[in-house]
Amino acid sequence: MALLDDLLKGNAMTGLALGAAAMILGPTLFPAVGKMLRPAAKTVIKGGLVLYRETLAGIGELTSGLVEEAKSEIEQGGRERGTGNGPAIASSAHRESAREKH
Helix, strand or coil: CHHHHHHHCCCHHHHHHHHHHHHHHHHHHHHHHHHHHHHHHHHHHHHHHHHHHHHHHHHHHHHHHHHHHHHHHHHHHHHHHCCCCCCCCCCHHHHHHHHHHC
């Protein structure tokens, strides 16, 4: 940025020369640079997509494991109480004793 500021601090001819060069070279230079950078941009986008998919897969595995674990604990608690119909609900006395242990 300092280079551009230093160039424009000179006389008006320097600014006009830079503007003319940009007008002449812009239409030919920008597409060439774009063609060179396109594969790199596609690679970055592909990497982002793969990372996104892997992250979603990991989250899915984690949550499905937790859900299965919670279901099995609910079923096990129901079997212990003799009622297999619903989730086991802890009594207030049991909750208090659990707090005291910590």
